[in-house]
Amino acid sequence: MNDRRPAGSAFLAATIAGLAYVGLDWLSYIHPLQQSSITPWNPHPAVAIALLALVGQRWTGVVFVAVLVAEALVRKAAPGWPTSVLISAVLTLGYAAMASALSPLMWARPPLASRADLGKLIGVITLGCFITGVLYVAALWASGTLLPGPYFEALLQFWVGDCVGVLVTLPVILMLVDPERRSELGTLLRSPVAWVQAASTALALWMVFGPVFAQPFKFFYVLFLPLVWIAVTHGLLGASIATLSIQFGIIFAVQAVDYPSLTVFELQALLIALAVTGLVLGVAVDERRRTAERLRDSLRLAAAGEMSAALAHELNQPLTALANYARAGAVLAASNPIDSAQMRDVLKKVLSEANRTAEVVRRLRDFFRTGATSLQPASLPDLATAAIEAMRARAEDSGVSLEQQALPGTPAVLVDALQIEIVLRNLVANALEGALNGAGKKWVRVEIAVDESGYVQARVRDSGHGVTPGDGARVFEPFWSSRATGLGMGLAISRAIVEAHGGRMWVETRGEGSFGFTLPAHG
Numbered sequence: 001m002n003d004r005r006p007a008g009s010a011f012l013a014a015t016i017a018g019l020a021y022v023g024l025d026w027l028s029y030i031h032p033l034q035q036s037s038i039t040p041w042n043p044h045p046a047v048a049i050a051l052l053a054l055v056g057q058r059w060t061g062v063v064f065v066a067v068l069v070a071e072a073l074v075r076k077a078a079p080g081w082p083t084s085v086l087i088s089a090v091l092t093l094g095y096a097a098m099a100s101a102l103s104p105l106m107w108a109r110p111p112l113a114s115r116a117d118l119g120k121l122i123g124v125i126t127l128g129c130f131i132t133g134v135l136y137v138a139a140l141w142a143s144g145t146l147l148p149g150p151y152f153e154a155l156l157q158f159w160v161g162d163c164v165g166v167l168v169t170l171p172v173i174l175m176l177v178d179p180e181r182r183s184e185l186g187t188l189l190r191s192p193v194a195w196v197q198a199a200s201t202a203l204a205l206w207m208v209f210g211p212v213f214a215q216p217f218k219f220f221y222v223l224f225l226p227l228v229w230i231a232v233t234h235g236l237l238g239a240s241i242a243t244l245s246i247q248f249g250i251i252f253a254v255q256a257v258d259y260p261s262l263t264v265f266e267l268q269a270l271l272i273a274l275a276v277t278g279l280v281l282g283v284a285v286d287e288r289r290r291t292a293e294r295l296r297d298s299l300r301l302a303a304a305g306e307m308s309a310a311l312a313h314e315l316n317q318p319l320t321a322l323a324n325y326a327r328a329g330a331v332l333a334a335s336n337p338i339d340s341a342q343m344r345d346v347l348k349k350v351l352s353e354a355n356r357t358a359e360v361v362r363r364l365r366d367f368f369r370t371g372a373t374s375l376q377p378a379s380l381p382d383l384a385t386a387a388i389e390a391m392r393a394r395a396e397d398s399g400v401s402l403e404q405q406a407l408p409g410t411p412a413v414l415v416d417a418l419q420i421e422i423v424l425r426n427l428v429a430n431a432l433e434g435a436l437n438g439a440g441k442k443w444v445r446v447e448i449a450v451d452e453s454g455y456v457q458a459r460v461r462d463s464g465h466g467v468t469p470g471d472g473a474r475v476f477e478p479f480w481s482s483r484a485t486g487l488g489m490g491l492a493i494s495r496a497i498v499e500a501h502g503g504r505m506w507v508e509t510r511g512e513g514s515f516g517f518t519l520p521a522h523g
Helices: 007-027 044-054 057-075 081-107 115-142 151-177 179-189 192-209 216-257 261-334 340-370 380-398 417-436 490-500
Strands: 376-378 401-406 413-415 443-450 456-462 504-507 513-519
Touching: 007 044, 007 057, 044 057, 044 081, 044 151, 057 081, 081 115, 115 151, 115 261, 151 179, 151 216, 151 261, 179 216, 192 216, 216 261, 261 340, 376 380, 376 417, 380 401, 380 413, 380 417, 380 443, 380 456, 413 417, 417 443, 417 456, 417 490, 417 513, 490 504, 490 513
Parallel strands: 401 443
Antiparallel strands: 376 413, 443 456, 456 513, 504 513
């Protein structure tokens, strides 16, 4: 594998990693087994694996030198240089093999983005540490450093020590090398909740290892409580840091209390379960957050699509009117002499429709973007009259009787007048379409009244066949229409507008067309 960074930065990273390997080996050298120097906690292999996976396999020599120096200065286990070189080579090759398998996961951004990635990490580390341990312990046994009896005990301790060390340390390294995760870490450290969680972790460690109880196996489960809380709150980043903190707390406690080696080994075995639980929870929380973000993006795109359809639906009528007035103006311009009064009237109507078109665009854009409405007291019968007059010519051309019934003294409503007029125009236009499909006299009626709850109610009825019970549950769904040429947005927009004003909208399926909505009375 080629170097993945500039030569200068790669050399600096390799140097720091080599020094960190030796320093962590010295720090974690506790409770060695016999004279073999196999310890129950080994975080330093994570540094070597991260270096080879992130910087490149060409730095394997640096890892070999660091391992050789650590074996000579820290562990001092192998008699003679040949055996030291052999076991250093075994460890280096094991780290290189695990780094090669994990490299795609470490270069992914964000790292460990899914439970599948975490499963691969755990599987590679578990298998890699076991194979490396078999070869390492065999080399010690062959050199006479390890007595024949405790071979399997040594292998198990090596395996658990390396597994827990890498599982706890490597995720933290991956979090720190990712710029986005480092930014999240800064936010986490500034969070008061994070400091409360850190205090709860310290309290849990005191309960498990403090002088009051001093029974770590009986109360070890207490450590799961702050870890789960942190993982659920902060995801993988929080879970990784919390697990490492608990690991350091356990090592500090066993050193201070001077537990027997067997007890330390058993605690480390329990820590594997703790670490895996925290990491799985953290990754699951991160996955859920990314899924929620993708859902929000999808909803924004859907909203943009609905807004486009809404604008197309609402602009159809004024644009059609503009085209008709433009044709009328062309006819007047071609006449001789030109009727100036009629020409001025046509141009006035063109200007009115153009202004209304711009206002529709602005109001609908504000409504779909922020839900904003410009509320003013208004008379619902007056708004119905405006909607009816806008449709009067179309109704007369189609032979449809168009009328309004409103009770006197109907209270005002606090509404965005343009938006409610859009609702009424949609309902009247749909009613005209429905009336044309009916038999006998064709009519559309807008009825304004006050219901028993004190809400102002508008019902738009027509002589058509109405909505079938099967379609009644779908008419307000976006993009659903019973007409082949319909966009399926008018009723969805209308209901959204009415509900934004504190009202409700419904359809009646009783044999004739009937849609209604209510609005709260002003005051």
